[in-house]
Amino acid sequence: MNVVRQANDEQAMLWNGVAGLAWVETQALLDRVLEPFEKLLSEAVAAKAPTRLLDVGCGTGATTLAAARRIGPHGRCVGIDISQPMIETARTRARSENASAEFVCADAQTNPFDRASVDMIISRFGVMFFDDPVAAFANLRHAATDDAELRFFVYRSPAENPFMLTAERAAAPLLPAMPPRDPDAPGQFAFADPRRVERILADAGWTEVDVRPVDVACSFPLGELVRWFTQLGPLGRILHEADERTRTRVVETVRAAFDPYVHGDEVRFDAACWQVVARPARGIETNGA
Numbered sequence: 409m410n411v412v413r414q415a416n417d418e419q420a421m422l423w424n425g426v427a428g429l430a431w432v433e434t435q436a437l438l439d440r441v442l443e444p445f446e447k448l449l450s451e452a453v454a455a456k457a458p459t460r461l462l463d464v465g466c467g468t469g470a471t472t473l474a475a476a477r478r479i480g481p482h483g484r485c486v487g488i489d490i491s492q493p494m495i496e497t498a499r500t501r502a503r504s505e506n507a508s509a510e511f512v513c514a515d516a517q518t519n520p521f522d523r524a525s526v527d528m529i530i531s532r533f534g535v536m537f538f539d540d541p542v543a544a545f546a547n548l549r550h551a552a553t554d555d556a557e558l559r560f561f562v563y564r565s566p567a568e569n570p571f572m573l574t575a576e577r578a579a580a581p582l583l584p585a586m587p588p589r590d591p592d593a594p595g596q597f598a599f600a601d602p603r604r605v606e607r608i609l610a611d612a613g614w615t616e617v618d619v620r621p622v623d624v625a626c627s628f629p630l631g632e633l634v635r636w637f638t639q640l641g642p643l644g645r646i647l648h649e650a651d652e653r654t655r656t657r658v659v660e661t662v663r664a665a666f667d668p669y670v671h672g673d674e675v676r677f678d679a680a681c682w683q684v685v686a687r688p689a690r691g692i693e694t695n696g697a
């Protein structure tokens with residue numbers, strides 16, 4: 409039997425399955441933790457004052473909705489995401505706050521965007537999952553006007569983000585079936601190497617690429633810590649497969665491993681990220697053109 413593989417198959421399965429559902433269930437918690445990035449993007453949106461904005465890998469919509477509030481009813485804000493459950497949540501949120509933002513469930517790498525249809529493209533951790541990043545960013549270049557701005561946040565290396573690995577490191581001896589992370593595969597740390605990010609963007613028809621480190625203080629209530637590590641990340645994806653005794657031991661062990669991040673009734677950590685800004689290169693035929 410022939411198996412026809414489409415772009416981003418594995419990520420589509422993940423984000424329409426266990427990872428997407430976990431993000432929907434923990435939406436308020438994640439939006440609180442990632443709020444500093446929403447604020448940074450919102451300020452940039454206010455400064456650029458685009459009329460047509462695209463939010464890539466918009467998830468449950470927080471940054472698209474924030475941009476729509478900044479731009480107002482005369483602009484157009486569209487969030488695109490490969491995850492149906494996350495897009496449905498985003499649409500529900502838009503309806504409940506009577507926002508003008510629109511949400512499209514599609515793969516940003518292959519979606520047939522209208523040429524030169526957006527003047528700002530933003531993303532909060534939504535661009536590290538493409539199996540062909542050059543094709544994806546070329547497709548975004550095709551969607552951008554010549555004076556557009558591309559602006560996104562991605563994570564720096566795992567070594568600089570020890571908080572993000574705390575759960576899986578502590579749980580690994582108890583859950584030998586947990587797959588190790590592949591640093592070269594699409595995923596949370598796929599854009600950790602700034603030279604790679606510059607190469608991808610240059611090859612995809614972007615120029616004036618500015619990749620700068622930002623360290624952002626994040627926090628959430630201690631009462632949410634167990635939910636954080638039992639639902640999210642690689643541990644959250646497989647913990648439900650373990651028997652109850654193992655689960656109890658994992659929760660105890662992992663909870664203790666987070667002690668260095670507990671300050672009173674809060675969990676605090678620094679997210680080590682790259683803020684990437686780029687402009688469309690002119691006169692270049694890209695893959696997406």
Ligand SMILES: C[S@@+](CC[C@H](N)C(=O)[O-])C[C@H]1O[C@@H](n2cnc3c(N)ncnc32)[C@H](O)[C@@H]1O
Pocket residue numbers: 416419423428438442464465466467468469470471488489490491494514515516517531532533534535537538
């Ligand atoms: C880490 S989450 C970030 C979600 C959102 N930007 C936020 O900050 O709340 C990554 C998002 O990228 C989406 N994604 C992954 N691959 C994608 C693709 N090829 N096209 C569109 N969205 C994609 C996922 O479904 C997920 O919602």
